[in-house]
Amino acid sequence: MDKIEIISIGYKIVHHWNLLLFTVLAITGGVLFSIEVTSWFAYIIGSPLSTVLGTDPVTAGVQLLRTSHRFIGFIWGALLITYGIYLLAFRRVEIFKPLARPLSKQMAEAKALIRHYLTGRPLPPDVEKELERHNVLVSYMAILLFISIIFLSASGVLLVYKDALGISAATASWLVLLHDIGFALGLLFVAFHLFAVTHPSNRPLLVAMFGDGKAELSWVQKHMPKYLARRGLR
Structure with a gap:
């Protein structure tokens, strides 16, 4: 036996989704946290929707980022809860x-x-x-x-x-x-x-x-x- 599995496919899937969701949450949250510095990013995000929403690009961007942050936050929470229940139910908690x-x-x-x-x-x-x-x-x-x-x-x-x-x-x-x-x-x-x-x-x-x-x-x-x-x- 030359190789042995140390990371299951399920573990990898959860890890990669965690990586993606946390990154998006960090970006959206970081922009909202320091909007004075990152207003340029909100402007880029909001420009395509500002006309439809009838507001300026920065405000539109902030609204979109805030909505996305909340929605993705709930998805991330659901993923963590589901995976946590799985680990506990099948006694797969190795990390502690x-x-x-x-x-x-x-x-x-x-x-x-x-x-x-x-x-x-x-x-x-x-x-x-x-x-x-x-x-x-x-x-x-x-x-x-x-x-x-x-x-x-x-x-x-x-x-x-x-x-x-x-x-x-x-x-x-x-x-x-x-x-x-x-x-x-x-x-x-x-x-x-x-x-x-x-x-x-x-x-x-x-x-x-x-x-x-x-x-x-x-x-x-x-x-x-x-x-x-x-x-x-x-």
Whole structure:
């Protein structure tokens, strides 16, 4: 066996849709967040519709971007909820397995991984042999993403229905702040994620995600030994 599947087709589909939807939400949200700076983008978007809507291009663009942001936000939320239910129902949650270990071992793995990523220092054998499908840094990043999604989802839904719920302007301003914090945490996750997947030692993961979902067995044996052991493939 030269290669082994580490990323299923379902995982890839969800990942790619997440990538697409989050990117669109980031762009539309970023424009709405700083319209004074990005009015040129709103102008480009709104120009074709300004005559039909009977308003100026920037206003038309903002309206279109706001509507798109809300609609796509609900689609993204539905995708996350559906996939989350699937993972829980079929016990496919792999990403938090490293958190089952004692905190001291988590910290030792995290420190070793950070040194490896930043300086290229090899992982200690006792850390390497405990590596799961996802390492402990990925688990921590997943928690960061989860918090981001909660902030974005809760504040976003409440802002959309603020009039129906009778939410005051003061409360709405706090919800906007919460939404912005969630967005910032999401961008922080993306930055960490991009750094990790573009690191030379993780290149097989990147190739698998955008390829056939498989990686060389020798690489998996080195980077995911416990995952292989659980599958009886060590």
